[in-house]
Amino acid sequence: NAGVTQTPKFQVLKTGQSMTLQCAQDMNHEYMSWYRQDPGMGLRLIHYSVGAGITDQGEVPNGYNVSRSTTEDFPLRLLSAAPSQTSVYFCASSSITGRSMKNTEAFFGQGTRLTVV
Amino acid sequence: AQSVSQHNHHVILSEAASLELGCNYSYGGTVNLFWYVQYPGQHLQLLLKYFSGDPLVKGIKGFEAEFIKSKFSFNLRKPSVQWSDTAEYFCAVLTGGGNKLTFGTGTQLKVEL
Numbered sequence: 001n002a003g004v005t006q007t008p009k010f011q012v013l014k015t016g017q018s019m020t021l022q023c024a025q026d027m028n029h030e031y032m033s034w035y036r037q038d039p040g041m042g043l044r045l046i047h048y049s050v051g052a053g054i055t056d057q058g059e060v061p062n063g064y065n066v067s068r069s070t071t072e073d074f075p076l077r078l079l080s081a082a083p084s085q086t087s088v089y090f091c092a093s094s095s096i097t098g099r100s101m102k103n104t105e106a107f108f109g110q111g112t113r114l115t116v117v
Numbered sequence: 118a119q120s121v122s123q124h125n126h127h128v129i130l131s132e133a134a135s136l137e138l139g140c141n142y143s144y145g146g147t148v149n150l151f152w153y154v155q156y157p158g159q160h161l162q163l164l165l166k167y168f169s170g171d172p173l174v175k176g177i178k179g180f181e182a183e184f185i186k187s188k189f190s191f192n193l194r195k196p197s198v199q200w201s202d203t204a205e206y207f208c209a210v211l212t213g214g215g216n217k218l219t220f221g222t223g224t225q226l227k228v229e230l
Binding site: 031045096101 | 153
């Protein structure tokens with residue numbers, strides 16, 4: 001099983017450049033989310049989606065856009081990269097009941113290490 | 118706002134020592150609680166989870182955790198650690214009406230031979 005697949009694994013951007021981090025899952029999970037991981041800060045939720053066509057903001061959404069046109073894919077877009085966005089990004093997915101993740105677990109991708117210079 | 122606190126940021130143990138990592142959360146409702154582990158250079162993997170029932174839950178690789186509702190705690194334990202347990206450990210709580218997973222800041226565990 002592929003699970004949650006993220007591409008690319010590594011990326012270096014110049015300030016002001018744009019890019020899209022890809023995330024795909026093959027578990028038919030309704031819920032998908034993006035986190036960033038920074039030293040000493042744990043994982044912080046950027047955006048999440050409870051199903052195709054539905055997205056919402058997490059804890060640190062500024063500078064990031066998402067869309068959810070299919071159940072499988074949940075890309076994260078950086079429109080104008082800044083050095084503060086240097087981080088490791090993780091995509092996660094889980095099943096839900098209604099719009100709740102209760103009594104389920106999240107599955108994580110391998111991460112994308114992004115450096116903005 | 119809901120929060121998750123992990124008080125031990127760095128822990129160094131010798132092999133065979135016992136481990137207890139603290140996790141406290143601030144959320145008054147029904148909770149789902151998790152411990153995830155991240156081995157160097159890898160993604161997060163689920164160690165164990167608590168949804169309901171027996172407050173003592175057992176996970177993979179000999180880890181267990183106890184949910185104490187009155188203390189808002191979900192501490193992770195292992196009786197005898199191994200060098201291969203060197204990793205970062207994250208406590209997480211499902212919040213936000215059931216669609217936001219809030220993580221603690223993590224505990225870096227180093228096990229020395």
